[in-house]
Amino acid sequence: MSTPTERTTGSTEVKHPDGKGIGLWLKLALVLLGIVLLALLPQVLSRYYIILMMPFFAYSIALLGLNLLFGYTGLISFGHALFIGVGAYSAAFLMRDGGLEYMEPLILLSVLGAVIVAVPVGLLAVRYIGIYFGLLTLAFGMLFYSFLLKFYSITSGDQGIRVEKPILLGFIDTTGIDYLTGPFYYYCLGLLVVMALVMWRIVKSPFGLTLRCVRDNSVKAESLGIGVYRYRFYAFLISAIYGGVAGVILAVSVGQVDPTMSYWTSSGNLVFMTLLGGFTSFLGPIVGAGAFILLQDQVMSLWEYWRLVFGAILALIVIFAPSGLMGLLTMGWKKVVR
Amino acid sequence: MLHAVDVHKNYGDYVAVAGVTLFIDEGEFVSIVGPNGAGKTTLINVLTGLLQPTAGHVHYKGHDISGAGPVKLAQLGMARSFQLVAVFAELTVMEVLQAASLTRLGRGMRLFHSLGSDREVRENAEHIASLFGLQDQLGVKSGQLPQGNKKLLDVASAFALYPEIILLDEPTSGVSTSDKHRIMETLVVASKEIGIKSIIQVEHDMDIVFGYSDRIVALYEGRVLADGSPQEIECNEEVMRNIIGREPVRNA
Numbered sequence A: 001m002s003t004p005t006e007r008t009t010g011s012t013e014v015k016h017p018d019g020k021g022i023g024l025w026l027k028l029a030l031v032l033l034g035i036v037l038l039a040l041l042p043q044v045l046s047r048y049y050i051i052l053m054m055p056f057f058a059y060s061i062a063l064l065g066l067n068l069l070f071g072y073t074g075l076i077s078f079g080h081a082l083f084i085g086v087g088a089y090s091a092a093f094l095m096r097d098g099g100l101e102y103m104e105p106l107i108l109l110s111v112l113g114a115v116i117v118a119v120p121v122g123l124l125a126v127r128y129i130g131i132y133f134g135l136l137t138l139a140f141g142m143l144f145y146s147f148l149l150k151f152y153s154i155t156s157g158d159q160g161i162r163v164e165k166p167i168l169l170g171f172i173d174t175t176g177i178d179y180l181t182g183p184f185y186y187y188c189l190g191l192l193v194v195m196a197l198v199m200w201r202i203v204k205s206p207f208g209l210t211l212r213c214v215r216d217n218s219v220k221a222e223s224l225g226i227g228v229y230r231y232r233f234y235a236f237l238i239s240a241i242y243g244g245v246a247g248v249i250l251a252v253s254v255g256q257v258d259p260t261m262s263y264w265t266s267s268g269n270l271v272f273m274t275l276l277g278g279f280t281s282f283l284g285p286i287v288g289a290g291a292f293i294l295l296q297d298q299v300m301s302l303w304e305y306w307r308l309v310f311g312a313i314l315a316l317i318v319i320f321a322p323s324g325l326m327g328l329l330t331m332g333w334k335k336v337v338r
Numbered sequence B: 001m002l003h004a005v006d007v008h009k010n011y012g013d014y015v016a017v018a019g020v021t022l023f024i025d026e027g028e029f030v031s032i033v034g035p036n037g038a039g040k041t042t043l044i045n046v047l048t049g050l051l052q053p054t055a056g057h058v059h060y061k062g063h064d065i066s067g068a069g070p071v072k073l074a075q076l077g078m079a080r081s082f083q084l085v086a087v088f089a090e091l092t093v094m095e096v097l098q099a100a101s102l103t104r105l106g107r108g109m110r111l112f113h114s115l116g117s118d119r120e121v122r123e124n125a126e127h128i129a130s131l132f133g134l135q136d137q138l139g140v141k142s143g144q145l146p147q148g149n150k151k152l153l154d155v156a157s158a159f160a161l162y163p164e165i166i167l168l169d170e171p172t173s174g175v176s177t178s179d180k181h182r183i184m185e186t187l188v189v190a191s192k193e194i195g196i197k198s199i200i201q202v203e204h205d206m207d208i209v210f211g212y213s214d215r216i217v218a219l220y221e222g223r224v225l226a227d228g229s230p231q232e233i234e235c236n237e238e239v240m241r242n243i244i245g246r247e248p249v250r251n252a
């Protein structure tokens, strides 16, 4: 196959996730290094920081799904925390009322819950694009939030529900160990790696290519026989599945579920993380999740109006670095090798 | 094969197509001509199911396809290209043609297959690219192609569906006169190779219209002013003066 011969524009333009950046092997090496570093963290960091990092895995998994919608399908959801909320509350209900103690069935059943909610929401929302899609998803997120607040007898309203520590892989429980920073940490890391691999497979599949057609030009896509609603719908379902898984591990990480999990600010945070890391690269959102957590910890302790700082950062990214941190890293790297 | 009966299309109060009846047979190369705003693109959009006709019907291979939608029609063997270039800007030439091949083979829903290792799709895409002289640009992003090649890619991706009938809305607009003939030759060769039975094109360049068409349909203010062979059209005074902008040929 031939290589690109024409480059008419500079490197400042927005590149979509399909572009070939640095060499594949180098990328692979960096990713492996990243996984090794994450695996070593519990040995070097204090417990405070590990606990602080726990939601990283949940956000990363949710963002992999969200970016299938945003980066690859061109649909921006402002209510994606809905699925995190559904996943988290499903897990909480299943443990509290169903007496379920095992992690794997918890994940499967909670994902089922997310899918059941995603089917009607998706069927409606994928008929709209741009701001309308965003607002519809936002509306459903708020609907669920209100439901959580209002149906106090089931959900305990804004007090939320305590979440126990489920048994991992059928035999790891909490006796005699630090569950969260030990086995659960590695369980989440493993889950993130597996779900990232699956997502990688999806975006490199015929389905992934077809989604990018839908994103770039839906009228042209239809003329080629691509049923755009169908493709958007499946992308929506997949992103909801990722959101559901994220919800379960977030619930366990925090030890508690409450309605703010699916409040619009949570959805906003997800979008922020995606932009911060860069929606144009596959791993961008994961980088964004990590950066967000560290940033939030730092800024929040310095100033109570931390959201103001975040707003300013968001504005700067959108204007000066539309490809986010990953875009900056890739650009910096290209300067180094040149 | 494709046949429109008394098709009307209004945009609000504005009548863009006002009762067009048209039969396209297998094996025909038909050119639609007419001044700007005559309703040519609107007619193409109705024929390809993108727009629902306000009144009238469109039949294709025995199905009533009025407003059936492009997806259904693509499955029935109809393809089209667009007047304003329509490509997937962030996709490479290779990827655009792969995507078209995928839908033709019904493989777009494959979630966990590796696209890169689908040899049939790759060879298909490469074949179409070489038919259209795009084989050296497979790795170039569509959005960065020169205008003429964007247009060519738009057409090529429609051909990649191996349709029976294809509707091309100004396939050579924005291209220099010398390139126009090259593109038309490419189209004719490619459609033979692919087995396309009928071609309908909208075209402003009269050399090309008279050089390649079996039939010419002249559209004016949403109506068919004339419909006939190039020889017949050449002698039609009204059409020659108002649409073609030339003196009619006088028969001795």
Ligand SMILES: Nc1ncnc2c1ncn2[C@@H]1O[C@H](COP(=O)(O)OP(=O)(O)OP(=O)(O)O)[C@@H](O)[C@H]1O
Residues within 6 Å of the ligand: B011, B014, B016, B034, B035, B036, B037, B038, B039, B040, B041, B042, B043, B083
């Ligand atoms: N979506 C629309 N809404 C309202 N009016 C429209 C729309 N599309 C086209 N028109 C109007 O309908 C008329 C016919 O448009 P159409 O695009 O079919 O013309 P055309 O023959 O293809 O012209 P051209 O040679 O410029 O491509 C024009 O007057 C145009 O302004």
Ligand SMILES: [Mg+2]
Residues within 6 Å of the ligand: B040, B041, B042, B083, B169
């Ligand atoms: Mg037109």
